[in-house]
Each structure stands twice: as structure tokens, then as C-alpha cells.
Amino acid sequence: MWLPGMKIVHDIDSGDHKYITSWRNPNDPAPGDFSMRIENEGLPEVVIWREKMKWFRTGKWNGLCFSGGPRFPNPILKPELVFKQERLISISEIFDSSNLVRFTLETSGTLRRYTMNVRRNKWNLAFTAQVDPCDEYGQCGPNGICRIDKAVRCECFKGFAPKFQEDWDRQDWSGGCVRIRPLNCENGDSFLEVRGVKHPDMLQYWLNKSMSLKECHDECLRNCSCVAYANPYITNGGSGCLMWFGELVDTREYPGADSLQNMYIRLPESELDSSIDLEEKNKKRPIELILISIASGVLVSGLINGSILLMTKRKRRGRSNEDLELPLFKFATIVAATNNFSMENLIGEGGFGSVYRGRLLAEGEIAVKRLSRTSGQGLEEFKNEVILIAKLQHRNLVRLLGCCIEGEERMLIYEYMHNKSLDYFVFDQNQRTILTWPMRFNIIMGIARGLLYLHHDSRLKIIHRDLKTSNILLDGNLNPKISDFGIARIFGEEQSIARTKRVVGTYGYMSPEYAIDGKFSVKSDIFSMGVVILEIVSGKKNRGFNHHDHYHGLLGHAWLLWKENRFLELIDECLNDTFIESQVKRCVQVGLLCVQKFAEDRPIMSSLLLMLGTDGAILPEPKEPGFFMERSSSIVRSTTSTSMMSQNESMTITDLEAR
Incomplete structure (x- = not known):
């Protein structure tokens, strides 16, 4: 139970951590399966965990409120939030003797706020954190969006389709969605605006708190690994740049919710073009279709031969990298980022080779693991590490941003860890x-x-x-x-x-x-x-x-x-x-x-x-x-x-x- 004056705390500097746990069952006050904690991964939010799995999250702090909850203060909720260097340190309910309240994390994992009606000597339910099935974490799987006002609440983002259609038809959405067509970074992608949403979880992300939305758009477009972007804040007309990499998990729509934010999902131009209304297409006269068919026939014969040659070259170039499923960086880019592997950027050495500190525009500070040519870690171990980490996402695993394979050079590019090992x-x-x-x-x-x-x-x-x-x-x-x-x-x-x-x-x-x-x-x-x-x-x-x-x-x-x-x-x-x-x-x-x-x-x-x-x-x-x-x-x-x-x-x- 959480009473006024009590604090939920997440203070790394002091080592102070306080959180709420549920009871084991309604009659046993021993710690149960659920706990509610402050999380400061990227941007602050409050998360309810079921043992070691996320059960519910409020959404990230956007300057006025948590993106999946009401604005503060309001007639029902008036919490006191304490920030230190933009990290949420504590949350508490201010004590007011004229208004008796209590929060309870139920054995079901639901957070409820009760107010006391003194005249009737009765606790009244005033607020519930999780109000509908869309509040359950990851309800629609990766790259899906939960829309509670729809007959079928889970949908794939435009440009995506169910990964397991049979499961999807049975309303098992946990497998999520995959792209219908791959992105085409070199020849042009664009972005689809999705309005009024709780942003996806920040599992793989890049954050800049001062960029404009236009700068964020351009930065995401330059980075082939960026799959979506948004303003993280709604203050000052919207500011900052938040970019996602990998899968988009736990997104939900709030129709008509003006306090919530928009996001922009990267799609191939062909997917955006397909959004043209079909009725408009059907209005084209038959003669236009005939002319298009004739022109297409003439072009196809000329394009096929050139396409075969181009595809052959690309397959040869990509065959050694196709299993890596990870962004490839050019050697020249890494040389520039590390100042030509200068000694002042050397942060570690071992039997595998050396590790250098560097900086890339989009990724910020990075750590480059450059394998020695005499390293005991050969190509097999290198590919093993790349393939494994590319498939893993957890806050307690180091994040692999990409790799570089040119000639005899083999390098892994990680997020930079400021405090070493x-x-x-x-x-x-x-x-x-x-x-x-x-x-x-x-x-x-x-x-x-x-x-x-x-x-x-x-x-x-x-x-x-x-x-x-x-x-x-x-x-x-x-x-x-x-x-x-x-x-x-x-x-x-x-x-x-x-x-x-x-x-x-x-x-x-x-x-x-x-x-x-x-x-x-x-x-x-x-x-x-x-x-x-x-x-x-x-x-x-x-x-x-x-x-x-x-x-x-x-x-x-x-x-x-x-x-x-x-x-x-x-x-x-x-x-x-x-x-x-x-x-x-x-x-x-x-x-x-x-x-x-x-x-x-x-x-x-x-x-x-x-x-x-x-x-x-x-x-x-x-x-x-x-x-x-x-x-x-x-x-x-x-x-x-x-x-x-x-x-x-x-x-x-x-x-x-x-x-």
C-alpha cells in the first residue's frame, strides 16, 4: 500500500531505491508477483513488473505528464515529482488531512487509488492506472498498435503484416508484425505520421533533447537503422529528437487525446504511394491503362538485363553479411569517428584486439571493438557475437549498434559505457x-x-x-x-x-x-x-x-x-x-x-x-x-x-x- 507522504524512489547517486509490491494474495501480505518502480532508461516513466517481465508502463515523461496517462495536476491526481538532472528521483502523494487517500497495487497487478468518504465511512475507487486491455505491455507484439475503439484492437502499422497470420486470426497478437517490403535507404524512404499515441518502449533508441522535429526527420533519414522518430517533449511546442531502432513495442492509440504525441514511422516510398485511395485509381480511363501497359512493356525488356547484372553484384557483395541483420558501417566512417584510432581514444586492450572510444553524429559516443588480425576470435566468433547480440534486447545487455567488415578489418560498434567495466x-x-x-x-x-x-x-x-x-x-x-x-x-x-x-x-x-x-x-x-x-x-x-x-x-x-x-x-x-x-x-x-x-x-x-x-x-x-x-x-x-x-x-x- 502507498500512503500520502510515502515516496517511490530511484536515486542512483545515493543508492536509495524504494518501490511498491503487491501482496501474495488478498489474505497474505508477503511480497507478491508485482512491483511498481521508477525507471529512468532514456526518459523517466513508472513501470509495473510481474516478477521480471514488464506488465504495464505509464509511457515516458514528456514534460507535462507521462505519455500514457493524465496531465498533472488534475482534480484526482496531484503527485509531487522530484527530478534531478532530468532523471525522476521520487514520486509521492502530498499529505492532505482533508482528503484521505491510498494507493494499492492489487494482487492482479492493477494500481488503484481510493478516497475515503468520511460521512459514509467508505473507500471509493477514484482512479485505476490500467483501464483497458491496451494497457497490458506489448499487447499487440512488435510493430503492432493497440486501438481500443476498434472491433479487433490490434493492428499492424501501415507497411507491416502479421508475422503469424493464423495466430493473428485467432486474436493471438503476441507474434506482432513484420515489414511487407524492406526499407530502401539508398533510393528513398519516407515517413508516415501516426497521431495521438503512447510512444513505443525505448528498447533501442537515440535521444537528443535539443533538436527540432525537422532536424530529427533529417537525422533519421540519414541513418539507415532508424525506423521511427518523434519529439520526446510536448513543452515549448514540441522539442527534442527521439529515434527508434529495431522493433516498435507497446504502442497504443488515444483517439482525441491532445496531450499525447505523434510519431513518424519509416516506410518505403512504395508503401506510402499505396495509400492513394483505390477509388481514385479506378477513375482512370481505359486508354490511360492501355498506354501505361504499352510503355511498361517497352521499359521492362530494357530493365531486366540491367537489373540482373545489378542484383548479381549486390548478392555477391551482401552474401557474407546477409545473416548479420545489423547496420554496416564503412571503415572510413569509423576511422573518422575514432580520429584514426588515436592513442587518446584507446580505452582497452586484450587478446581479441583493442577498444576505442569514438563519436558518430547519430549514435553519439560509441565504443569500437577492433579485432586484431592475430586475434583468437576469428570470423566464426565475430559473426557469432554479431548474430547473437543483434537478436537480443535487454537493459542489462550491452547494445550493439552495428559492425564493420572491409577487407581484413572486423569491428563491432557498441553503445559507449562511460564507466568502463x-x-x-x-x-x-x-x-x-x-x-x-x-x-x-x-x-x-x-x-x-x-x-x-x-x-x-x-x-x-x-x-x-x-x-x-x-x-x-x-x-x-x-x-x-x-x-x-x-x-x-x-x-x-x-x-x-x-x-x-x-x-x-x-x-x-x-x-x-x-x-x-x-x-x-x-x-x-x-x-x-x-x-x-x-x-x-x-x-x-x-x-x-x-x-x-x-x-x-x-x-x-x-x-x-x-x-x-x-x-x-x-x-x-x-x-x-x-x-x-x-x-x-x-x-x-x-x-x-x-x-x-x-x-x-x-x-x-x-x-x-x-x-x-x-x-x-x-x-x-x-x-x-x-x-x-x-x-x-x-x-x-x-x-x-x-x-x-x-x-x-x-x-x-x-x-x-x-x-
Whole structure:
């Protein structure tokens, strides 16, 4: 329940996060399936989650209101919204003793506001956030729009058709829509105005808060990846530029709603031309049709030969890239963006090559991963990473903007992460103090959500195989994003385990069954997750860990402390003033459950996330961790298996041959 004076908070700087949860059922006040939180991805909004899936969102803040809700203030709703640097920090209902109100997040996920009629001693329902089926998140699937005033509420945007027509006919719209004709960026696209809508979710986007609508139109037209654009704000006559890439999800129409916004969807010119009224076309005289037919016949014979030659050239050029489904950048463009790969733009190096910071007009700041010609990541791994990430969309996965393939050059272009990788903070004596315990716990939860998406919620079932702190990138708000899918693998719907003779990954994060027998599954990723959790809690690396009382690694050290109920000794010393004991205990216990020796003992991601996020839950006792053995004191400071380690500590074993 949310009462006047209470605040919903999302403050990254202070690490303060407060949200509402539903009851388990009407008679049990234990936390239920639904929670309501502030989200600040791109633009602020309020989102109701059903466990880890979006259930409802208000739409983004447009300067006056949330685009899917009423303007503020109004006779019913008068919330107090606090912004800091255009981020929504808190929402509260101002206390008014003359007007008793309460908000309730029902067990069904519906948010309701009640007012008290003192004279009749009765609570009256004054407002419901979700008023119709179109408020359900993604009701019409990708590239569909929900129109509640229509007999069939889901429609495809113009220029799109149902992806699965039979499902659509049965009113199962979850598959959404796909383009009827591909865009034709080089030879001219245009835009169709869609009026009075709640804008699609900002899953893949670019935002500029000062552009005019005309500048936004031109910018979207120049970028072949841009599929739609709009003004994000309705203040000052409409300002800013919001561009979408990929699929348009969770769009609904509000007929006659003047407070809501318009958007402009990119279509081939041929699709826009087809909107000419058919009756007008039928008014053409028969002689005109005859003349057109004769002219067409003359032209066709001349065009066919030229078209065949042109198509052959294009097929040859595009055959190697057709599976990538991602924008291709020219090498010259990337050279200019990185100032010819200058040293001042170099932000990282590894066995794969180098990473450079750059800037593109449309994408803003970017990170360019330029593969070395001697890289262990070959063309197969490169294409694997491109194909996988292009199909994945989640706020805790790094966003791939495009790639470059010219000659021997292979580059991946990512969104730029201002705060580098997690290991830069956790293991650095100076930087680690920046990460307070609330920040670290938020990072752990974010990584877990990203891994849950890979294992269970995405269209593909992905095994990452190289989850580690250096592959967790942090954005400007220190939100974690899983990166580097070069050795990831897709599993089939019913597949649970696979085996390889070529073991690739990083020593210290690999599970025993993978490192020794080449067996990998979701449980090998879980093992890596456990190592990452314990590293975040302790501020110590698993590989090379030393302790004056014994010769165990970090996993063994954590296990010994847990058995003696001394788990607080594992905490990074710089967290002594900020840690929450119950959360630390849960993280250590969950970390140890993840690194248990046998794969079948480890939890799956959905259980792991529930255990991490549920205060007071009774968790199972962990068993002995993998690699629980004391090392000889003579080799404790030496590097194990150095003959199998590359410069970035990655290990490959192929029938006992080094990579």
C-alpha cells in the first residue's frame, strides 16, 4: 500500500531505491508477483513488473505528464515529482488531512487509488492506472498498435503484416508484425505520421533533447537503422529528437487525446504511394491503362538485363553479411569517428584486439571493438557475437549498434559505457570506494536479470560461457550490462547440456564440469555468476586469491567463513559503513549455492533472482564449492597453467593443444 507522504524512489547517486509490491494474495501480505518502480532508461516513466517481465508502463515523461496517462495536476491526481538532472528521483502523494487517500497495487497487478468518504465511512475507487486491455505491455507484439475503439484492437502499422497470420486470426497478437517490403535507404524512404499515441518502449533508441522535429526527420533519414522518430517533449511546442531502432513495442492509440504525441514511422516510398485511395485509381480511363501497359512493356525488356547484372553484384557483395541483420558501417566512417584510432581514444586492450572510444553524429559516443588480425576470435566468433547480440534486447545487455567488415578489418560498434567495466571498480584500491553496498547490490541484481533473460526470457536460449567482472560494463548511472558474446552458444528449446572438445573461457570463472570435461549448460553460467557475486562482495579476485590462514582460493575461503558463521569477514573493508547485513548474507549464500561442485545442485536463474530479491526468505544450505582444494604453499603465488593462458587470462583447450 502507498500512503500520502510515502515516496517511490530511484536515486542512483545515493543508492536509495524504494518501490511498491503487491501482496501474495488478498489474505497474505508477503511480497507478491508485482512491483511498481521508477525507471529512468532514456526518459523517466513508472513501470509495473510481474516478477521480471514488464506488465504495464505509464509511457515516458514528456514534460507535462507521462505519455500514457493524465496531465498533472488534475482534480484526482496531484503527485509531487522530484527530478534531478532530468532523471525522476521520487514520486509521492502530498499529505492532505482533508482528503484521505491510498494507493494499492492489487494482487492482479492493477494500481488503484481510493478516497475515503468520511460521512459514509467508505473507500471509493477514484482512479485505476490500467483501464483497458491496451494497457497490458506489448499487447499487440512488435510493430503492432493497440486501438481500443476498434472491433479487433490490434493492428499492424501501415507497411507491416502479421508475422503469424493464423495466430493473428485467432486474436493471438503476441507474434506482432513484420515489414511487407524492406526499407530502401539508398533510393528513398519516407515517413508516415501516426497521431495521438503512447510512444513505443525505448528498447533501442537515440535521444537528443535539443533538436527540432525537422532536424530529427533529417537525422533519421540519414541513418539507415532508424525506423521511427518523434519529439520526446510536448513543452515549448514540441522539442527534442527521439529515434527508434529495431522493433516498435507497446504502442497504443488515444483517439482525441491532445496531450499525447505523434510519431513518424519509416516506410518505403512504395508503401506510402499505396495509400492513394483505390477509388481514385479506378477513375482512370481505359486508354490511360492501355498506354501505361504499352510503355511498361517497352521499359521492362530494357530493365531486366540491367537489373540482373545489378542484383548479381549486390548478392555477391551482401552474401557474407546477409545473416548479420545489423547496420554496416564503412571503415572510413569509423576511422573518422575514432580520429584514426588515436592513442587518446584507446580505452582497452586484450587478446581479441583493442577498444576505442569514438563519436558518430547519430549514435553519439560509441565504443569500437577492433579485432586484431592475430586475434583468437576469428570470423566464426565475430559473426557469432554479431548474430547473437543483434537478436537480443535487454537493459542489462550491452547494445550493439552495428559492425564493420572491409577487407581484413572486423569491428563491432557498441553503445559507449562511460564507466568502463566492473573489474575497474571492484579490484582497484581507489575506485572501489565509489561502489557503495547499495550500488553493488543493484549491480548484482542487474547482472542476474540480464542472465535470466539470456537463459529463459529471450527468443533464444543463450549460454554466455565467459561471464566475468571484466565482461560486465557499467553505464553512466553504474547500471550493469553483460558484454562479449564471442563464445556464447544457442541452445535448443529442450536442450539442457552440450559438450565441446574446445574449452574456451577464463580461468577462475569456469565450472568444474566445463573446465575438465567440456560440458556446458545454464549451470556453467550459474557457476560463473556465483564467482562474480563473491568477487563483488569481497572486492577480491578469485584467481590468485591469497590468505594468511590457509591456501584455499576465494571460493574455499568464502565456504570456510560461511560454515563458521563469519560471512561478514568476507565483505570488502570499504563497505563497512554502507552494507546491509541481511543482503550481504543472502548474496554470500546465493554465491556459494551457485559455485557448488555438482551442476545439479546449483539453482536456475529464476530461483537465483528470487532468492536474491526476497528479504527473509529461507534459502538452502550450500554444499562444498567446486575446486575446493588447498594449493601447495610453494605455488600459491604462481600462475596456474600459464601455458594455456592468453594475455587476457582466457583459456582454450582443444585436445590438449593451446590456443
